Amino acid sequence: xxxxxxxxxxxxxxxxxxxxxxxxxxxxxxxxxxxxxxxxxxxxxxxxxxxxxxxxxxxxxxxxxxxxxxxxxxxxxxxxxxxxxxxxxxxxxxxxxxxxxxxxxxxxxxxxxxxxxxxxxxxxxxxxxxxxxxxxxxxxxxxxxxxxxxxxxxxxxxxxxxxxxxxxxxxxxxxxxxxxxxxxxxxxxxxxxxxxxxxxxxxxxxxxxxxxxxxxxxxxxxxxxxxxxxxxxxxxxxxxxxxxxxxxxxxxxxxxxxxxxxxxxxxxxxxxxxxxxxxxxxxxxxxxxxxxxxxxxxxxxxxxxxxxxxxxxxxxxxxxxxxxxxxxxxxxxxxxxxxxxxxxxxxxxxxxxxxxxxxxxxxxxxxxxxxxxxxxxxxxxxxxxxxxxxxxxxxxxxxxxxxxxxxxxxxxxxxxxx
Ligand code: PLP
Numbered sequence: 001x002x003x004x005x006x007x008x009x010x011x012x013x014x015x016x017x018x019x020x021x022x023x024x025x026x027x028x029x030x031x032x033x034x035x036x037x038x039x040x041x042x043x044x045x046x047x048x049x050x051x052x053x054x055x056x057x058x059x060x061x062x063x064x065x066x067x068x069x070x071x072x073x074x075x076x077x078x079x080x081x082x083x084x085x086x087x088x089x090x091x092x093x094x095x096x097x098x099x100x101x102x103x104x105x106x107x108x109x110x111x112x113x114x115x116x117x118x119x120x121x122x123x124x125x126x127x128x129x130x131x132x133x134x135x136x137x138x139x140x141x142x143x144x145x146x147x148x149x150x151x152x153x154x155x156x157x158x159x160x161x162x163x164x165x166x167x168x169x170x171x172x173x174x175x176x177x178x179x180x181x182x183x184x185x186x187x188x189x190x191x192x193x194x195x196x197x198x199x200x201x202x203x204x205x206x207x208x209x210x211x212x213x214x215x216x217x218x219x220x221x222x223x224x225x226x227x228x229x230x231x232x233x234x235x236x237x238x239x240x241x242x243x244x245x246x247x248x249x250x251x252x253x254x255x256x257x258x259x260x261x262x263x264x265x266x267x268x269x270x271x272x273x274x275x276x277x278x279x280x281x282x283x284x285x286x287x288x289x290x291x292x293x294x295x296x297x298x299x300x301x302x303x304x305x306x307x308x309x310x311x312x313x314x315x316x317x318x319x320x321x322x323x324x325x326x327x328x329x330x331x332x333x334x335x336x337x338x339x340x341x342x343x344x345x346x347x348x349x350x351x352x353x354x355x356x357x358x359x360x361x362x363x364x365x366x367x368x369x370x371x372x373x374x375x376x377x378x379x380x381x382x383x384x385x386x387x388x389x390x391x392x393x394x395x396x397x398x399x400x401x402x403x404x405x406x407x408x409x410x411x412x413x414x415x416x417x418x
Pocket of ligand 1 (some may be wrong): 242
């Protein structure tokens with residue numbers, strides 16, 4: 001049976017009615033990328049309240065590498081719901097937090113002993129990584145990159161690059177943040193310490209190993225390793241933001257493994273929680289232990305439901321060999337997309353790493369027109385890029401070969417039609 005099944009035009013009447021209520025009740029600042037409301041989801045398929053079925057190639061923006069309602073996740077959540085929902089780990093701890101920390105410590109690249117803290121989101125994890133880096137180095141500054149995205153809280157907005165719609169109007173941002181071009185040569189980064197900020201003032205350099213919201217930009221091979229060497233030379237910590245690249249998306253558990261280096265602090269979220277809100281900072285034990293009891297944490301960080309979900313997600317990734325699957329899916333996409341590039345002059349670039357793949361459009365069709373065509377034909381896709389001109393694929397890695405082909409057929413038909 002095909003995954004895509006449209007019973008009504010999109011949006012159907014039930015979704016339409018909910019859109020109207022939403023417009024009255026929810027602030028405009030929360031965008032709506034597709035005009036549907038969800039009724040249920042499974043694997044790589046979402047069903048809306050009108051009974052339409054869509055292939056979900058957004059995955060809640062990269063949160064569902066293991067798939068919607070991954071069976072192990074659902075079972076773990078049921079079992080946990082029968083036991084307890086929240087105690088606050090700082091008040092009355094529970095084993096799943098410790099087990100997840102042990103697991104993340106073991107998975108994090110490199111041999112140095114690690115420790116972990118759990119938070120509620122990617123932005124909160126990034127904030128904590130910066131706190132830890134500043135406390136450990138006793139330095140204030142952070143270097144980040146053009147086109148980076150690290151979140152929407154005030155500190156992470158300072159680290160995020162794109163002005164509209166993210167930053168404009170929310171100034172002022174916290175200081176001592178310095179931005180340089182992504183992928184800039186090592187010599188120029190050294191030059192930054194002469195011309196922009198002294199190396200001995202810099203606590204951390206924060207980088208996405210492949211930029212996510214910035215347009216799935218892959219830096220030259222060896223670049224992050226070169227940044228890492230510069231960090232070492234100057235006593236600066238490397239914060240590896242794997243919120244979008246993590247958990248098998250690029251064909252490795254963490255994208256930095258492609259570079260063979262050990263970051264000082266690893267930031268994860270999104271797919272870690274398998275659909276539940278969860279973030280983590282995993283780092284070298286000596287760095288992580290630098291701040292005293294009570295200096296880190298939060299009421300809900302490492303909630304027991306989220307910990308159980310994450311443990312099941314990691315098991316699903318390992319047992320389902322999702323790293324290998326990501327490589328295959330990436331190859332399947334690239335083969336089709338490179339053929340499209342020959343036919344459709346608007347496709348300026350096809351790029352990515354593993355299953356983190358995208359294509360960039362210049363001219364017609366616009367990404368908006370193409371993604372609209374796609375959801376009207378049963379495929380949910382999201383865009384990326386500072387100029388919104390990149391179509392990215394973030395499907396669950398649990399997608400079947402047939403579903404993948406179906407989705408690629410819809411994109412191809414969209415490129416022909418719009
Ligand atoms: N870092 C990266 C690389 C991201 O892609 C995102 C979200 O897209 C974040 C941080 C922020 O994560 P959250 O939306 O969970 O706060």
